Amino acid sequence: MVNFTxxxxxxxxxxxxxxxxxxxxxxxxxxxLMATMAESPVMVESYxxxxxxxxxxxxxxxxxxxxxxxNSRLNGCTYCMxxxxxxxxxxxxxxxxxxxxxxxxxxxxxKLEALRKFSVIINEKRGWATEEEVExxxxxxxxxxxxxxxIVGTSLKVLSNxxxxxxxxxxxxxxxxxxWSKDMDSSG
Numbered sequence: 001m002v003n004f005t006x007x008x009x010x011x012x013x014x015x016x017x018x019x020x021x022x023x024x025x026x027x028x029x030x031x032x033l034m035a036t037m038a039e040s041p042v043m044v045e046s047y048x049x050x051x052x053x054x055x056x057x058x059x060x061x062x063x064x065x066x067x068x069x070x071n072s073r074l075n076g077c078t079y080c081m082x083x084x085x086x087x088x089x090x091x092x093x094x095x096x097x098x099x100x101x102x103x104x105x106x107x108x109x110x111k112l113e114a115l116r117k118f119s120v121i122i123n124e125k126r127g128w129a130t131e132e133e134v135e136x137x138x139x140x141x142x143x144x145x146x147x148x149x150x151i152v153g154t155s156l157k158v159l160s161n162x163x164x165x166x167x168x169x170x171x172x173x174x175x176x177x178x179x180w181s182k183d184m185d186s187s188g
Contacts, residue, residue: 033167
């Protein structure tokens, strides 16, 4: 596998430094994923910008994490599953929801489960949801705006999951206790 450099703010390409500084301000440290994405100033800025835009959606933290973790699980991204498990725990997301997301199981709350299922549809069908699938999602209490925000969250995970798969990013110490793999059950 090709080795990519994990940059620090000081060693990053000049055009990536401000983005890494912003990441450190937002998260308290520069995650290994972003430190490695810094190879491309366009990539690291795109990722942080889209993350900030997605945070502005009307979706709750739990709802945003359902979209992000569902995509990360489907894409087999061990890094992002661990990182988002940590985010969920810090944000107070219900432990049963976290376990369901890590295992791909049904979420007990019907509205949240509709969001998880629609996120699966968007990911697995590459955005080609049927009219019936969209109508079922709307009938669960979501809006046309949410349909589009699921696509935004999916796009965010394409950036991070695909990068992680190709950059050989090591898990940050802050996320190591929440490590995940495809063969783990929900207790992981």
